[in-house]
Amino acid sequence: MMKETDICPRFEKAISILSQRWTALLIHQLLTGQKRFGSIKTSVGISGKVLSERLKEMEKQGIIKRKVIPETPVIIEYSLTEKGISLEPVLREVEKWSQEWISADET
Amino acid sequence: MMKETDICPRFEKAISILSQRWTALLIHQLLTGQKRFGSIKTSVGISGKVLSERLKEMEKQGIIKRKVIPETPVIIEYSLTEKGISLEPVLREVEKWSQEWISADET
DNA sequence: TCAATAAGTTACTTTATGTAACCAAGTATA
DNA sequence: TATACTTGGTTACATAAAGTAACTTATTGA
Numbered sequence A, B: 001m002m003k004e005t006d007i008c009p010r011f012e013k014a015i016s017i018l019s020q021r022w023t024a025l026l027i028h029q030l031l032t033g034q035k036r037f038g039s040i041k042t043s044v045g046i047s048g049k050v051l052s053e054r055l056k057e058m059e060k061q062g063i064i065k066r067k068v069i070p071e072t073p074v075i076i077e078y079s080l081t082e083k084g085i086s087l088e089p090v091l092r093e094v095e096k097w098s099q100e101w102i103s104a105d106e107t
Numbered sequence C: 001t002c003a004a005t006a007a008g009t010t011a012c013t014t015t016a017t018g019t020a021a022c023c024a025a026g027t028a029t030a
Numbered sequence D: 001t002a003t004a005c006t007t008g009g010t011t012a013c014a015t016a017a018a019g020t021a022a023c024t025t026a027t028t029g030a
Helices: A009-017 A021-030 A037-044 A047-062 A088-101 B009-018 B023-031 B037-044 B050-058 B086-102
Strands: A064-069 A073-078 B063-068 B073-081
Touching: A009 A021, A009 B023, A009 B086, A021 A037, A021 A047, A021 A073, A021 A088, A021 B009, A037 A047, A037 A073, A047 A064, A088 B009, A088 B086, B009 B023, B023 B037, B023 B050, B023 B073, B023 B086, B037 B050, B037 B063, B037 B073
Parallel strands: none
Antiparallel strands: A064 A073, B063 B073
16 A cells, blocks of 8 residues: 655654654753753753763754863753754744643643 | 753643654644544554554544544544644644754755 | 762663554455 | 455564663862
């Protein structure tokens, strides 16, 4: 049988990035400014292991950048790249949708 | 330590729905009209097992509806509810972003 | 010397997803 | 009459992803 609707590969890739667990939430946090590992971990509630994995993936995808500050102990600042910042409209639409369609008792 | 940015529970719930694997792609498919189980399965490339799980979850979340047509063999039509349709702007933004930021060689 | 800190990593457990075979009911085919 | 085909699933089993908690490295202050 043939596929009746061919999905655009760019769109499919975008969805695969954004529907990776935690990724959208991490971008959302970084939209408020650069953040450190421990701060992200605490505010998002993700495990160190998966956070570390995600940050590496997102860096490879060009969505975030990692800045090492050689203090003691070392400080690492994570921030969005231009590509990452450009996801803001997507998250804004999710936010709008959630305000309109998610009721208090289903949170 | 305190959370420095509290995440809105509605937004968090919306993200948890949309970042569930396959869900966004299923909504995208259904935005082109009602579809049957087998047709979704083929066009999206999802396993029958997980498709069945997702459709049940999405029905419970009020995003899709299920219509039984007692022909032989039985036909089941899946379509978006108003709540589901209202996710179109979200997916449109993802589509726009993907056109601008996903290069051909990373697909 | 001991404790503390930041950013991870490691070993191990639990959960989610993929695969392929199977099922029921009805119908057309041989 | 028996067999095969169809749809929309389900089941058992295998693999991949995520969660948990303890541990690591380097440095500094008590």
